[in-house]
Amino acid sequence: MSALEGTLDDSDGASEADADLRRSLAAALGTVAISAEEFAAFSAALLSRHRNALRYRSEIDRPDISLPVRPVDWYSLGYQCTDPDVRPSRTLDYAAGDYFIQDAGSMLALAACQADAVPERNRLICDLCAAPGGKSSALLESIGDGFLLANEPIKSRIAPLAYNLARTGIDRYAISSLDPEVLHTRLGGVFDLVLADVPCSGQALLGRGKQSLAAVSPAQIEHSALRARRILAAAIGLLRPGGRLVLSTCTFAEAENESQVRWLLDKDGMAPEPIDRLAEYASDDSGCSYRLWPHRHRCAGSFAASLRSDIGAAVAAEPASGKKRKRREKPERLPDELGDWFGTAPQRSQVAGAVIRCLPEDAPSWAESISVAGPELAYRTGQTWKPSHEASLRRSGALRGVQSIEVDDSTARQYLSGQPIACGQTGWCVVRHRGRPLGWVKASRGTGKNHLPVAARMDVGVG
Numbered sequence: 001m002s003a004l005e006g007t008l009d010d011s012d013g014a015s016e017a018d019a020d021l022r023r024s025l026a027a028a029l030g031t032v033a034i035s036a037e038e039f040a041a042f043s044a045a046l047l048s049r050h051r052n053a054l055r056y057r058s059e060i061d062r063p064d065i066s067l068p069v070r071p072v073d074w075y076s077l078g079y080q081c082t083d084p085d086v087r088p089s090r091t092l093d094y095a096a097g098d099y100f101i102q103d104a105g106s107m108l109a110l111a112a113c114q115a116d117a118v119p120e121r122n123r124l125i126c127d128l129c130a131a132p133g134g135k136s137s138a139l140l141e142s143i144g145d146g147f148l149l150a151n152e153p154i155k156s157r158i159a160p161l162a163y164n165l166a167r168t169g170i171d172r173y174a175i176s177s178l179d180p181e182v183l184h185t186r187l188g189g190v191f192d193l194v195l196a197d198v199p200c201s202g203q204a205l206l207g208r209g210k211q212s213l214a215a216v217s218p219a220q221i222e223h224s225a226l227r228a229r230r231i232l233a234a235a236i237g238l239l240r241p242g243g244r245l246v247l248s249t250c251t252f253a254e255a256e257n258e259s260q261v262r263w264l265l266d267k268d269g270m271a272p273e274p275i276d277r278l279a280e281y282a283s284d285d286s287g288c289s290y291r292l293w294p295h296r297h298r299c300a301g302s303f304a305a306s307l308r309s310d311i312g313a314a315v316a317a318e319p320a321s322g323k324k325r326k327r328r329e330k331p332e333r334l335p336d337e338l339g340d341w342f343g344t345a346p347q348r349s350q351v352a353g354a355v356i357r358c359l360p361e362d363a364p365s366w367a368e369s370i371s372v373a374g375p376e377l378a379y380r381t382g383q384t385w386k387p388s389h390e391a392s393l394r395r396s397g398a399l400r401g402v403q404s405i406e407v408d409d410s411t412a413r414q415y416l417s418g419q420p421i422a423c424g425q426t427g428w429c430v431v432r433h434r435g436r437p438l439g440w441v442k443a444s445r446g447t448g449k450n451h452l453p454v455a456a457r458m459d460v461g462v463g
């Protein structure tokens with residue numbers, strides 16, 4: 001029993017259900033230090049809804065942010081909108097991909113990954129539990145000349161992950177869908193950084209109604225902790241010697257957080273890798289575990305830990321090159337139109353069913369063999385190829401739309417609502433607002449037919 005459990009007083013008029021919840025929560029916190037008074041504030045804040053924060057692209061400077069915001073203390077690209085009447089998901093800047101909307105708690109893991117720092121050269125990053133891509137998209141924005149593998153074993157979650165990665169406009173990534181243990185047998189000892197944002201009991205989601213009260217039950221916590229251990233064991237095997245592991249969760253149970261870190265540190269070759277700027281959020285004396293709380297930090301709460309692995313490559317699993325090669329099939333011919341749309345012939349492209357994917361020339365050699373989705377160039381409807389929406393959003397890399405049209409605020413709104421716009425060019429053309437890509441039109445005789453996917457359409461307010 002935790003010290004806190006003995007101090008809980010059920011005589012304060014709380015319902016039996018509330019009292020049960022508080023007892024379970026106190027038990028879940030275990031030895032994590034929190035006073036009885038603070039615990040009352042914590043359990044109340046846990047059930048209230050916290051407003052999402054905004055994560056800006058690194059190239060956007062503070063003076064260029066038009067919304068009323070205050071900075072998130074633990075992540076330099078994070079901001080909280082201070083006006084409750086503003087809807088950040090209904091602005092032109094959001095539609096143009098200037099910021100991503102997510103809980104500020106998620107940015108603790110990003111801070112542990114140093115995703116807001118100048119990128120190290122040629123870094124290989126694996127986000128092991130990546131969907132829907134809130135953290136992966138931030139890692140991709142920070143990739144520089146490195147490469148990201150975003151892995152998500154649950155197939156039905158790949159589409160939102162792919163959409164969020166495409167929204168960054170960066171093509172230096174592949175998406176795989178493997179159990180972490182299988183991924184370890186394919187790419188053991190490869191990565192400089194592995195983020196294991198493991199599936200957890202999700203207690204921080206209670207306030208959003210995205211989790212039931214079972215999240216605090218001992219059975220759920222134990223089930224999640226055991227699953228996470230399997231994932232973490234594989235995560236260590238994916239690291240190169242000297243590589244870094246970041247564990248994160250959105251739960252408060254000690255068994256899923258600090259206890260997992262102690263288990264990891266007990267392994268030969270694993271050491272804490274403190275993040276100095278997170279020192280004030282330290283949750284124990286391990287030197288590498290950090291917590292955010294809903295009653296202290298204006299977010300739903302989260303946990304992150306940062307460790308280094310010095311385990312030699314000998315322990316790591318079979319490298320990618322040791323894998324049996326599949327019999328090479330004759331590659332399908334690429335449509336000639338790609339040259340018209342993108343101006344150059346794609347080098348590392350694959351026709352995969354009804355889509356063409358294309359990786360940067362210097363992507364790792366294993367990327368095609370492992371990917372189930374990735375930077376998409378074109379898709380086929382019947383016999384006709386069309387350029388993919390995500391290819392219109394490219395901000396970097398060789399393959400960007402050759403024709404584009406710059407539009408003003410009102411035309412951008414018209415386009416985002418799904419309507420055609422005036423366009424003096426002919427053929428496929430990227431619509432840009434202040435230089436930022438929004439999507440394609442196919443233009444002829446003065447009109448650009450709108451090719452924005454229905455899911456990307458939005459009603460953007462004025463301002």
Ligand SMILES: C[S@@+](CC[C@H](N)C(=O)[O-])C[C@H]1O[C@@H](n2cnc3c(N)ncnc32)[C@H](O)[C@@H]1O
Nearest residue numbers: 128129130131132133134135154180197198199
């Ligand atoms: C906490 S969520 C990840 C959130 C994501 N990192 C983000 O920031 O948007 C955990 C993810 O792990 C996936 N998952 C479930 N079982 C898994 C397993 N055995 N190994 C790896 N990932 C798993 C879930 O489908 C889910 O998408």
